[in-house]
Amino acid sequence: MIEVQGVTHAIGPAAILRDIDLALPRGALTALIGPNGAGKSTLLRLIGRLEPLQRGRICVDGQDITRTPTADLARRLAILGQNTGIASRLRVRELVSFGRWPHCHGRPTPRDRSAVAAALQMFDLEPLADRFLDELSGGQAQRARVAMTVAQETDWLLLDEPLNNLDLAHARSLLAQVAAMAGQGGRGAVIVLHDINHAAAWADHVVALKHGRVHAQGPADAVLTERVLSELYETKLSVVQHAGRPLVLHHHAA
């Protein structure tokens, strides 16, 4: 369980997050949703210790992230930030192998190699394994970055808009893989999702942020309702059921 208690964050004079209290369950895929500027990425980056915590407390499985050595945290929690343009002359396999760093510190064992091979296979990267990153399309490079994060084999996976640049087939397959991983063995995943319907299709647990506060949280069915979402985005929309899951129709005012 990831516990967030009383987290407040400001960048300069702008308050990004105000008094956030959350409990993110294990064994579930949690989606962070909300309008632009709601503080989704900041919250994820705080949990993943990419930003220094200003106020409040965050515990991952009972361990305070500010007191746990970062090398230990790297074996429990992996975070993928939004695309930042990685050193280009790396091959895909090399990049994914960096995911094993917390375990092997640059001296890979057979166990590490098989984890890398599994991650490459999982994200359909085997044919690209020996290509350089700067020779890939945006979506292929994004899959390589996700594969690196997955190869870390942590209990917790935090992904910030992992579907950027992905075509619909790869987007669906990524979410399916992550949902399966989160479901089995009591691991957990927290994903910032831009497209509400990806959350509707795959999330078990949804946290909706608005203006830096928690607008709603709970099981997907409870949060993804017409009333909650219309308020969240201040836009009239409708929610229907499709294949046993909510489907949000928001593309047209009708």
Added chain:
Amino acid sequence: MLWVLAGLLAVACTVWMFQGLGDTRRGFLLGLRGTRLAGLLILGTATGVATVLFQTIAANRILTPSMMGFDSLFGLVQVALVAAVGAGGLSTLDGVARFWLALGAMLVLALLLFAPLLGRGGRDVPRMILTGLILGVLFRSLAGFMTRVMDPNAFAVVQGLSAASLTRIDPAVLPWAGAITASSGIAALVLAPQLDVLALGRSSAVSLGLRVRAMTLGGLALVALMTAAGTAMAGSVAAGSPIGGSAAFFGLIAAGLARGLTGSVRHAALVPGAALSAALVMVIGQVVFERVLGLAGTLSVVIEFVGGLFFLYLLLKGRLR
């Protein structure tokens, strides 16, 4: 590739040592050339390795320590030391003591100034270059101001310091500069896997559990040490050019050659590659300069010309990250 570079370097060193050696006064000439060769190798290695480390820390491939004002800072440190201790005090200090004093001050100042600047990741290239330009001008102006208000005796000491060059290496300082460069280079090699992780970018490095802040500070300390050791021994390759002197371009050439020749982004290859190619360029440059150009002009003109072209090439190719 590294072995080829090492072989070339060995050939170049041999040529340098034995070129046009007459029958008379061999011992004297060899001793003189040996000192100069050691100076060239140390300065080259220090600049090459420092540049690669700096580029990794700054997450940027066109910045060099001297573009960001590292060697101007060291010049300022030296002038400030003379002003603070007084010409009398400083000239009673021997060269080695002065070297250590300047080195320590440089280390502290460089960490204080550059750690906050680079700690957040220097992806904003124009801002970094501008900051470097401004810092360089600031350090040089401060040093210039101090020399104007200090008394003439102290000024004479400063002149002696800033005229330090490859032709006037202080032999007492040489072994220390060599030891610092060698140990910093070895430290960089030992840290190579960590540097590889750092090169992935700050957020990936944090996610992988690297202690990014400690790594940045440690790397900057190595850069400061090597810059100071090289500059204290041989002076800046040239001072006065707006973007940090030709040492700026020299480091750029060395790092660029290392990346191009090794074709790798691994520091286990880049660090020795940069050291070897920088030393090679230095030695070849000096041979060409002395033998072909007959000592007309200065080595820095040659390096600045070639380095400037290379800089433009990098700019035009868009390899700016």
